[in-house]
Amino acid sequence: MPKGREKSGRFRKVFVKTPGGDTKVHLRERKPSKAVCGTCKKPLLGVPRERPAILGKMPKTARRPERPYGGVLCSACTRKLLQQKARGESQ
Amino acid sequence: MSIYHVGKVCVKLAGRDAGKKCVVVEAVDERFVVVDGATRRKKVNVRHLEPLAQTLDIKEKASSAEVKAAFSKLGVAVKESKPRKTAERPKKQKKKAAKPVKEAKKKAPKAEKKSTAEEPAKKEAPVEKEPVKVEAAAQ
Numbered sequence: 001m002p003k004g005r006e007k008s009g010r011f012r013k014v015f016v017k018t019p020g021g022d023t024k025v026h027l028r029e030r031k032p033s034k035a036v037c038g039t040c041k042k043p044l045l046g047v048p049r050e051r052p053a054i055l056g057k058m059p060k061t062a063r064r065p066e067r068p069y070g071g072v073l074c075s076a077c078t079r080k081l082l083q084q085k086a087r088g089e090s091q
Numbered sequence: 092m093s094i095y096h097v098g099k100v101c102v103k104l105a106g107r108d109a110g111k112k113c114v115v116v117e118a119v120d121e122r123f124v125v126v127d128g129a130t131r132r133k134k135v136n137v138r139h140l141e142p143l144a145q146t147l148d149i150k151e152k153a154s155s156a157e158v159k160a161a162f163s164k165l166g167v168a169v170k171e172s173k174p175r176k177t178a179e180r181p182k183k184q185k186k187k188a189a190k191p192v193k194e195a196k197k198k199a200p201k202a203e204k205k206s207t208a209e210e211p212a213k214k215e216a217p218v219e220k221e222p223v224k225v226e227a228a229a230q
Binding site for chain 2: 066067079085089090
């Protein structure tokens with residue numbers, strides 16, 4: 001009888017072959033959705049798709065691009081934003 | 092003359108120095124310029140720069156100290172990059188610690204070799220004796 005939490009769809013099924021030759025179903029946690037840009041909603045590059053527990057173990061430089069708004073905005077949107085700021089400043 | 096002449100203040104748009112102010116120090120060609128200032132001193136593509144209205148009075152290929160002085164007049168903080176000091180290698184200490192262990196190991200195999208050299212001689216002797224016993228049993 002599966003447990004209640006196993007029926008909620010929170011876990012993904014993984015078929016594992018045991019040493020005895022049987023195939024068993026293991027339940028593993030799903031990966032979170034891809035990180036997307038705050039403005040254009042395109043998936044961000046350089047941001048790993050991992051659970052917070054694993055992200056916490058990774059170095060900060062591996063978690064997001066090393067640029068302002070890295071991990072929040074995509075490179076194109078960052079460029080546009082900085083360009084607008086620079087143009088506003090020079091006027 | 093392109094917009095990106097020597098002394099032109101710009102903002103970097105790409106890379107880890109994005110959003111920081113810099114000044115053109117040298118125009119390499121139509122596409123590339125060397126910049127310095129709040130950013131690292133780097134050869135960059137002009138597509139990664141956004142020009143500002145200001146210009147600084149600096150010479151071509153000005154040193155980073157001259158650029159810093161010019162930027163201080165504008166009121167832009169420029170980070171000073173300290174030259175890195177190479178750390179001393181503690182290799183010699185490691186070797187000293189490892190030596191006595193190696194010597195101990197070397198001594199041990201020598202002793203073993205001697206014993207191995209003696210063993211075959213011992214083994215040969217009983218082999219010779221065995222057939223004699225067999226003959227005795229047959230008789």
